[in-house]
Amino acid sequence: GDSVTQMEGPVTLSEEAFLTINCTYTATGYPSLFWYVQYPGEGLQLLLKATKADDKGSNKGFEATYRKETTSFHLEKGSVQVSDSAVYFCALTSGTASKLTFGTGTRLQVTL
Amino acid sequence: DTAVSQTPKYLVTQMGNDKSIKCEQNLGHDTMYWYKQDSKKFLKIMFSYNNKELIINETVPNRFSPKSPDKAHLNLHINSLELGDSAVYFCASRDGHHNSPLHFGNGTRLTVT
Numbered sequence: 030g031d032s033v034t035q036m037e038g039p040v041t042l043s044e045e046a047f048l049t050i051n052c053t054y055t056a057t058g059y060p061s062l063f064w065y066v067q068y069p070g071e072g073l074q075l076l077l078k079a080t081k082a083d084d085k086g087s088n089k090g091f092e093a094t095y096r097k098e099t100t101s102f103h104l105e106k107g108s109v110q111v112s113d114s115a116v117y118f119c120a121l122t123s124g125t126a127s128k129l130t131f132g133t134g135t136r137l138q139v140t141l
Numbered sequence: 142d143t144a145v146s147q148t149p150k151y152l153v154t155q156m157g158n159d160k161s162i163k164c165e166q167n168l169g170h171d172t173m174y175w176y177k178q179d180s181k182k183f184l185k186i187m188f189s190y191n192n193k194e195l196i197i198n199e200t201v202p203n204r205f206s207p208k209s210p211d212k213a214h215l216n217l218h219i220n221s222l223e224l225g226d227s228a229v230y231f232c233a234s235r236d237g238h239h240n241s242p243l244h245f246g247n248g249t250r251l252t253v254t
Contacts (some may be wrong), residue, residue: 061240067182072246073243073245128189131184134183136182
């Protein structure tokens with residue numbers, strides 16, 4: 030079945046540091062890939078998505094590129110801010126499946 | 142103008158009780174979901190309805206019963222609550238396109254004592 034593997038957290042960075050959160054997947058067919066963010070006490074919000082190989086999703090300074098050859102969708106940001114502190118989830122949907130399969134989430138803590 | 146709204150936000154109850162969580166979306170989406178998030182933030186799908194029809198029913202105890210009176214509402218009823226049911230429950234919806242994202246509610250934190 031489909032699965033998503035994320036790097037374990039927490040990830041602790043100083044403000045303005047470079048961020049990478051790794052995500053790899055296993056899926057049948059050609060999945061669509063997503064990154065969601067969950068701020069404390071809130072639901073998940075879509076951060077970005079990519080629907081086919083080599084697509085790059087981007088939003089709020091975050092980027093991720095759909096790499097079919099390495100089955101990866103790593104999240105990057107060039108300069109993190111304290112306000113980026115949250116839990117980040119990689120997810121996919123594939124085939125005719127109606128559900129989204131999530132990774133385990135990676136907590137990011139950004140300090141001054 | 143809340144897109145996906147859940148009530149209540151917090152629910153504290155004793156073991157053995159029966160409780161319900163309500164969810165409504167005003168996005169015109171066809172598909173709605175219930176997800177359970179445990180204390181380690183792991184998200185697991187429980188149910189999905191499309192136009193009031195159950196399409197996904199993961200391995201969930203039959204004490205959990207979803208009900209969809211119309212495509213804008215998906216409620217979750219839980220009988221005989223157990224300590225292990227303590228979690229945050231998220232409702233979500235999406236339109237019918239394969240690539241469309243889920244829109245989540247803000248969650249219901251259920252605590253069973």
